[in-house]
Amino acid sequence: MKLLNVTSPPPVTSITPQFLKTIQDHFFVGQTGLLSFGGSIVAWGGLFNPLNSGVNVVINDTTLSDLGVNAFTADLYLGSVPPGRKITSSLTTATNLSLPLAKPKAKLKFNPAVRGVPQGGTFAFIRRVETDTTQVIDVSGRIILPPGGTFFALLKTQxxxxxxxxFAWWEERIK
Structure with missing residues (x-):
């Protein structure tokens, strides 16, 4: 019996959007400074996309780490203005470490201890973080911040x- 001469299809490689953005120098990670809060004092940290950035900020995930001895609640907001002054974190980097390092357009900002509540925007969802744990909120690109957009977590406990x-995010240039 003679077999047909069949050409096999070419191999196909599937990569995630996160990996693609990493090799293109568009994927970033960062964290806040140490946040200390309790009682009437809250803390927050988040991503801010400047009005003139020219990019959409696509959020991959957020991590909330409890470094103390008490559980806390994280209220997550979209398009809101957090209370108090905004400190820009220097703890951000591209995940592709080829030189020169890409610099994110988005700003990771925080306030380690403040009184007040967010203004405007949308209270999107809530998470409870237990003592000595890290809660990962994986949104895999389902939250997109246009220029002027904000996404932050407000932390509180008694x-x-x-x-x-x-935070881990990538940036898509607006065409």
Whole structure:
């Protein structure tokens, strides 16, 4: 019996959007400074896309780490203005470490201890973070911040504790 001469299809490689953005120098990670809060003192950290950035910020995930001895609640907001002053974190980097390092257009900002509540925007969802754990909120690109957009977590608890908030995101140039 003679077999047909069939050409096999070419191999196909599937890569995630996150990996593609990493090799294109468009994927970034960062974290806040140490946040200390409790009682009437809250803390927050988030991503801010400047009005003149020329990019959409696509959020991959957020991590909420409880570094203290008390659980806390994280209220997550979209398009809101957080209370108090905004400190820009220096703890951000491209995940592709080829030189020169790409610089994100988005700004990771935080306030480690402040009184007040967010203004405007949308209270999107809530998470409870237990003692000595890290909660990962994987949105895999389902939250997109246009220029002028914000996404942040406001942390609160009745008893003093400490935390850090981390973010991973990529940036899509607006055509």
């Amino acid at each position: 008893v003093f504790t400490q935390s850090r908030i981390g």
